[in-house]
C-alpha cells in the first residue's frame with residue numbers, strides 16, 4: 106500500500122530518491138521517467154481562448170477527433186479569465202464568430218460598444234465544445250513537445266493534477282496566445298519590436314453598483330477615457346494607463362481596463378506575478394478613491410478582478426509567411442486569405458514612454474491574413490492560431506484582436522482536419538478544398 110502511494114507520488118517530485126544533488130549547483134538533473142500516454146487524437150489544440158475554441162469547433166465539424174487543452178479553469182482566454190470581453194474587428198466576418206455574436210445578441214448578452222458578457226461566452230464556448238464532441242481538458246498546461254528527427258511534431262506533454270501526461274496527435278495547433286507550443290517544439294520566434302520593447306499588460310475587472318445612465322461622460326469613448334483619467338487623477342489615484350476605460354455591459358455592470366504594466370515578458374512568471382499583485386492593488390485603490398470623490402459613485406464596487414492578467418505581447422512563431430507593416434499600409438491581398446483584417450495598429454505603452462496607446466502614425470488599409478502565416482516553418486504538423494501567428498511587431502498590434510483571432514482559429518481547425526482527412530502535411534492542403542470546407546467565409550454583415 107505504502108509502495109503504491111509512493112510510486113503514484115513520484116511524478117510530483119520528478120526526482121527519484123537515489124538522485125543526489127549538490128545544493129550549490131545552479132541547476133539540478135531530473136531522473137528520466139515513464140510518462141503515460143493519456144490519449145491519441147487527430148487534432149490537438151493547446152490553449153482554449155477565442156482562437157483555440159474556434160479551431161476546436163471547426164476541426165470537429167470537419168470530422169476530426171479533437172482534444173482542447175487549457176491551463177485555466179474555463180474556456181475563453183482573454184474574453185473570460187482575462188475579463189476583457191470586448192470583440193473588435195468583427196464587422197466584416199462570417200463563420201463561427203458571426204454565429205457566436207448572433208447567439209450573444211439573441212441572449213441579450215451584448216453591452217454598449219463591442220462588449221459582451223463573459224459568463225455568456227463561457228456558456229456558449231463550453232456548450233458548443235460539448236455538442237461538437239470536442240474533448241476539453243482544463244487545468245492542464247502544455248509543458249513539453251516531442252519532435253522526431255525529421256522535425257515532425259508527434260507528441261506533447263501536459264502537467265496537471267493528474268501528473269505528467271503525453272498526448273499523441275496527427276496535427277497540433279498552438280493557440281496559447283504566447284506561442285508556448287511553438288517555442289517548446291523548437292520553432293524560432295520574435296517577441297516585441299526590433300529593440301525588444303513590449304506592449305503593456307493590463308489586469309481587467311468587472312465593476313458594478315452604478316447606473317450607467319448617471320455617468321455617460323465616463324463611458325468608453327475617447328472623451329470618456331479622458332474624463333475618467335481626470336477624475337481618477339483628482340481623486341488621488343492617477344492610473345498607470347492614461348486612457349482608462351469603462352465598457353458598459355448593461356445598465357449596472359462594466360468592464361474596467363485602467364492599468365498598464367510595462368515591459369513585462371510573457372515568459373517571466375515572477376515578474377507577471379509581481380505586476381498582477383500591484384495591478385490588483387491599483388484597481389482596489391482606484392475604486393476606493395472614486396467612491397470617495399464622486400457622489401454618483403459611492404456605491405461602486407469591484408465585482409471581481411481577472412484570474413489572469415491580460416498579456417498583449419506574446420511570441421510570434423515563424424511561419425511560411427510573415428505579415429508585415431507594409432502589408433497593412435498597402436492593404437495587401439493574398440492568394441490564400443483566411444479573413445480580412447481592418448483594425449488599426451494599436452500599441453499599448455511600448456513606445457516613447459507613452460502610457461496610452463498609439464498607432465505610431467501608421468494608417469491601416471483592410472488587409473488579408475494568409476493561411477501561410479498559420480503554418481509553422483520550423484516543424485511539421487503544427488499550425489498557429491490567434492495572437493501567436495507570424496507577423497512583425499506592428500502587424501501583430503493590429504491582427505491580435507478577437508475579431509481576427511477567432512476566424513484565424515477557425516481556419517487553423519479546418520486546415521488541420523483536412524490534412525488529417527487526406528493524410529497529407531498541412532502545407533499541402535488545397536486552398537480550394539479549404540474554402541469549400543468553410544474557410545474564409547463570406548462576411549455576414551453582422552456586427553456586435
Ligand SMILES: Cc1cc2nc3c(=O)[nH]c(=O)nc-3n(C[C@H](O)[C@H](O)[C@H](O)COP(=O)(O)OP(=O)(O)OC[C@H]3O[C@@H](n4cnc5c(N)ncnc54)[C@H](O)[C@@H]3O)c2cc1C
Pocket residue numbers: 151152153154155156157174175176177180181182183184186189191192193194245246247248280281282283285286306307308309362414415416417490491492493505506507508510
Ligand atoms: C488587456 C487587453 C485588452 C484587450 N482588449 C481587446 C479588445 O478590447 N478587443 C479585442 O478584440 N481584443 C482585445 N485584446 C486582444 C485579445 O487579447 C486577443 O484578441 C485574444 O486574446 C487573442 O485570442 P487568443 O485565443 O489568441 O489568445 P488568448 O485569449 O490569450 O487565449 C490563450 C489561451 O491559452 C491558454 N494557455 C496559455 N498557455 C498555455 C499552455 N502552455 N497550455 C495550455 N493552455 C495555455 C490561456 O490560458 C488562454 O486561455 C486585448 C488584450 C489584452 C491583453
